[in-house]
Every structure is written in C-alpha cells, then in structure tokens.
Amino acid sequence: MLLVYFLLWVIFNGSFTLEICVFGLVIAGVLLGFSCRFMDYSLAKERKIYRHIFGFCGYCVLLVKEIVKANFGAMHLILTQREEIEPVLVTFHSDLKTQVGKVLLANAITLTPGTITVTLEDSEYRVHCLDRDLAEGLNESEFARYIRKLEEEKQVRKG
Incomplete structure (x- = not known):
C-alpha cells in the first residue's frame, strides 16, 4: 500500500524530483500508518x-x-x-x-x-x-x- 500511495503522489504531482520523492515517501508513510491504525489494515x-x-x-x-x-x-x-x-x-x-x-x-x-x-x-x-x-x-x-x-x-x- 505504501507503494500505491507513493505512486499516486508522484502521478498527482506530475513530475519527479528529489523533493517530490522525499515528501511523497513521508506522506505515503503517514497515510499507511493512518490506514493501519484506523481502517483495519495491516x-x-x-x-x-x-x-x-x-x-x-x-x-x-x-x-x-x-x-x-x-x-x-x-x-x-x-x-x-x-x-x-x-x-x-x-x-x-x-x-x-x-x-x-x-x-x-x-x-x-x-x-x-x-x-x-x-x-x-x-x-x-x-x-x-x-x-x-x-x-x-x-x-x-x-x-x-x-x-x-x-x-x-x-x-x-x-x-
């Protein structure tokens, strides 16, 4: 799921730079944590x-x-x-x-x-x-x- 969140982040940004990549990984990690905590995902x-x-x-x-x-x-x-x-x-x-x-x-x-x-x-x-x-x-x-x-x-x- 982390990969899916990250790929969506990159696609929605429309470009691929180091800054977008780093922010994307952090945001994908936060979303994965949220999914595991509140959405019965593991x-x-x-x-x-x-x-x-x-x-x-x-x-x-x-x-x-x-x-x-x-x-x-x-x-x-x-x-x-x-x-x-x-x-x-x-x-x-x-x-x-x-x-x-x-x-x-x-x-x-x-x-x-x-x-x-x-x-x-x-x-x-x-x-x-x-x-x-x-x-x-x-x-x-x-x-x-x-x-x-x-x-x-x-x-x-x-x-």
Missing part, C-alpha cells in the same frame, strides 16, 4: 494480497483473451448467413470450493459475449447462451480450470 493483509496478485493478473489476462475470442465467435455467428440462431438455457454444476471462485466464474461467463449467467445457487449455474455451440464445455472451461488451480494453490499455502 502489513500481514498486504503480504496476503501480494501473494495472490500474480494469480489474479494471470486470470485477468485469460479473461481478456477469452473475451476477444468470444467477440470474434459472436461476430461470426451474427454475420454468417446461418438459417437460425438457437438460443439455449444451460444448467451445470461446478466443483469450485470457494464462494469467490464461484462468483469469478459466473462473472467471467457473463463478461464473455454470447453468454450470460442467469443464476448461481450453491454450485449450480444457469447460463443463457446465444447459440447451442457456445454452451458446449461451460463447466470445464479455461476459467473453471484456472480458478480451480488458484483454489488449490491457496489450499497448499494454508495447509
């Missing part, structure tokens, strides 16, 4: 965040890649002269363990064009797909595999 929580940041960045890269791929698939579906698009409502179960993992999967499905997560109850997803072809393999998508891997890494660190 350096232990920050270390936890840093341990998971690379996994989350990998998830974001995967998400962008899949969104681009799905965009081209949806454009192809719309622009080709197929007789008829077959929308379908699919229900499937996921073996993801954490609530965060389940929500990440639901949001990833919704963010990719052509699919919308209608409901998520326990581990049961109901997804509306623009076409029957888009519904194939939702429960074993790259998102589900990646999130499962993140959950397993978290369990190894805890255990």
